Amino acid sequence: MxxxxTLVAQSALNLLPNDVVSLLLKLVPSNQLEKLAKYCISVEHLSAGLSNQNYLLKSKFEQIQKSQVLRVNQVDAVWCSRQDEVASWRQAQQIAIAPKLHFYSDNYEIYLSDFIVETTPWHKAYHEYGVNTPRQGEILIGTSNSQPVEQLLEVLKNLSTLPLPEKKVSLQQQWHEYRQQLIDTYQQETAEWQHYFNQLDDQSDMVKQWFDALEECLIAPTFCHRDLTPFNLLLDIHGYQNIGLARLMCIDFEYAATSHPLFDLASILATHSLSKQQTDTLLQAYFQWQAETASPSLNNNAPKCVAYAINCYWLFCAMWALLMARNTCQNFFPLYHRYFSLIDFSYP
Known part of the structure; x- marks a missing residue:
């Protein structure tokens, strides 16, 4: 030991924060950590989320360079099951729509996965908050421009083929769970926080109409990622540069569950900055595929319910922001305002 x-201390891994190095020594098998320390040549902090920290580890072995992502999770992530996350990730990995997960610790605190190299990050071209900000996004791949519709449609198709996760979450269930968590803390919160909760809760009757309509268009739940924002999609062009092809990969399966397929479509439409033509093309292609597939998950009423699903997406985002704003954490109030403003209460 x-x-x-000593080997880790003398390697590039020592550029990681001390607490992360301690976790590696504690959680990663010695033979795997020894190999990682021996060949790692650089460390870069990639991103910091509410539930994890991500680091890029670059390694070199016999002139071959390889990059991996080290993810350090919060242990007390009560909003998701890490076990379910890993199971969903590995299912997606098997059909090559997620980076390979090489290692996860017994307590799910450490993940080590492949790093997807993007010439232009997907989120740079199709950034979040697509509602009311339509534009024509393009990514240059080799010598051709990539339009997003085909790639996004393939993501939806591929996810729908995966085995159903044990975790099942209907849209109405999501509402009730979030609402109950908010009610449980209501009396301890500030008057401003209570005002925002009441603002949301006053819409309960209309929200129930959205849920009823969405249930009526559902034939069968499917595998759903449930958070297909541009920041959770990576454009993998490895090996495709010469023929102008690419493949979108999904990351962050924290919220994956057996759920309503329109919610995945809605999360794309809500958060991707697509033009009207791109949106219409994606909708037409998606529902044509649903009509032609041997086992459709939606009936003919589904196209009329897309707006309800988008509203549900922003509704859950607003409720999540309030959950994060508990205990006087007011820096989440701007997020709440943004999400709430994107809900169209003119439906139905």
């Missing part, structure tokens, strides 16, 4: 600590 002392020799391994």
């Amino acid at each position: 002392v020799e391994l600590e």
